[in-house]
Amino acid sequence: MIWDKQAECMPHNQLAQVQLERLRKTVDRVYENVPFYREALDKRGVKPQHIQSLADIRLLPFTTKDDIRNNYPYGLFSSPLKKIVRLHASSGTTGKPTVVGYTKTDLDLWSDMVTRLVVAAGAREEDVAQIAFGYGLFTGAFGLHYGLERLGATIVPASTGNTERQIMLMQDFGTTVLISTPSYALYLAETAQKMNIDTRSLQLRLGLFGAEGCSEEMRQVIERVWGISATENYGMSELIGPGVSGECQYKQGMHINADHFYPEIIDPVTGDALSYGEVGELVITTITKEGLPLLRYRTRDITSLNPDPCQCGRTSVRMTKVQGRTDDMLKIRGVNVFPSQIESVLVSIEEIGPHYNLIVRKKGYLDELEIMVELADDSLLEDFRKLESLQNVIRHKLKVVLSIDANLRLVQPKTIARSEGKANRIIDLRNKPE
Template identity: 80%
Template sequence: MCMIWDKDAECMARKPMEELQLERLRQVVQRVYENVPFYRQALDTAKVGLNHIRSLQDISLLPFTTKDDIRNNYPYGLFSSPMKKIVRLHASSGTTGKPTVVGYTKNDIELWAEMVTRLAVAGGATDDDVAQVAFGYGLFTGAFGLHYGLERLGAAIVPASTGNTERQIMLMQDFGTTVLVSTPSYALYLAETAYSMGIDAKSLNVRLGLFGAEGCSEELRQVIERMWGISAVENYGMSELIGPGVSGECECKAGLHINEDHFYPEIIDPVTGTPLPYGETGELVITTMTKEGFPLLRYRTRDITSLNPEPCKCGRTLVRMNKVQGRTDDMLKIRGVNIFPSQIESVLVGIQEIGPHYNIIVRKKGYLDDLEVMVELADDTLLEDFRKLEGLQDMIRHKLRVILAIDATVRLVQPKTIARSEGKAKRIIDLRDKVDLASGGVKPSDKK
């Protein structure tokens, strides 16, 4: 059985869990009504008060919160604690406008560390580990979240941050790193860099990968585990909710356990907003029930997943979310078909002749959308055999057609042609919105 950090909370029976959730839901509704003008107006407009929240099902009466709501109240408009009580500020990327700013009270920071410790232990971390944090330290929540959670556990922390990849390998060798904290794509890049240095990643002491900040298909997980000789588990969170610490996999790898005594999960139809039952796939909505500085009601994460309430073999009774299939804002609609990058990744990383790095390029050809998948060869000697190369392209094209139900162009390129990432990998290049009128073609424009 997996080691469990807080058995009282993580193995709580369903009835007492729901009683606790209802109590905390009512508390957060009262808190935001009294302290956040935005929520007071939204609740008054919806004609919903504390007296209407008599059961957990009544959460559907509450208004949604979106990322635009956070940006429109930049920087501190949604804080429910005075700045005197705020001890930490974090923010997400502002590439499409103002960043989303979140604040933490001292109690929030303690809560955050506790949530991450639970998930680190579930994934297999112990107080004997040396954990190398290869997330960027700064306004991004990933590094600090895993740092304090693992430190609370008693692990020794190597705050390596991102970049200087050869030095990361040196630190792993010299410090005896046993746990790697990074994005899945950076774990791939680290293994490649080690190989270029004449070092087999499997020869290092790393035994566990705690990965997050971007999606990771089951097929890609298996590639990483083979390259490193480790167990790789995924954790989930976002800065708006708390950072990492919302959910994570245990060693059974059968879904991500949600810390649902603090985060109430729902699945909704992303178009209508209608709540969906357990097992149905839709958009994940989270209500933060215990945060003081920056609580959110029914936050629309835009992540597509489903929920499983069945107890796990590890002994935890917490509701599990399945791997995120994609985001509603990353979903590509090609010739009327909804496509997620994770579907394409699941095909590509299972093919031995190609590497795990790829780009998805969407163009306009006439009036129709055209999908191209650019992927690296694992061995450039294949470029010398046109017949084998053509056969490989046809095979990949067929596999993609089976999964996607549309045809895609496959372009095979030399190894190390596609740019590597030290943070979140940028897979999608959408060229449909910038038309070159002179040539009738398009100009490249990376989708952020």
């Protein structure tokens, strides 16, 4: 099933014309209404009329999260506040939050974008969709809520927390679609087990997961414990929220709503453009937003783009699973390490659970990594030989993937704190006194 066949199956040459027309309108809009962009373009000697082809996007400046924070709260809005009908914002844990404004048109388009992606994943009008994201300034819950509601699905706005009640709602309401972070889906399954509830006895059939990375191995664990199809979607508050891209049922990359977002891949160090298939940093230009249009926004997410048509019939370019973020990348003894690489090894080993922490310390001038992971069965703690053997197996597999020998600590089940939102895997102690 395809929600908007005309848009989602558009021939590439026709899509390019739509993108160029919308890009030019967006550049006009920000040049006229956003002093920050007018000054940045003038510094580069670029006027809106210089954008004559999609290749000319490289004339435009990059935008970063710091640019949004430095213009807090409304400095990058291209619509007057009287036209802004909704505000969302990031958590602001590392400074001022990034504030996003939406016009009525923005909200309408946002709902449509999400509807496309949930339909591609397999959601249907007859579904009962339980949203276990937090409602508030965070965009995740509202984005999925209105997209699924537009489809005609029944919404259970459960929000986060009260995990046992979430399980009860699944049972009583006949929930068929779960919306949450991947890590919370695992915690829900763990809680159901403690309640002596067979997860496969529920009516759940589909997971729409986002807001944090999920390795292919983690997906397989979720699908196994719940007996569902687990799909991934991608977005961020600055761009719109969820709705930028998402997987179809074939799970061969996330389809980008390319008539609303123009994607590029760049070298994260030099900023140079990379070709299809090359791995680099995802850069997105919003080409239909009114409230907060962004030129060449540096997402910091590492991925690649695939322009080939998909089995599902959609022609939109697909982005591969995000490998990590440039700001999450760890440099351990000169080697670049992404948390997703570690996760892919850990969750493939039957004797350990899917919950882990990465603890980074400074030793002299070098960073040192310790991986703390739970055992699936604490009886292993009683057999030193088995424990040592398991530890050697895990360390070897990690070394093959990471090219470094990381410190490994195996701990009892249920030792590592669970998260009801985004899982915080990295514990950075590099600036903490010993």
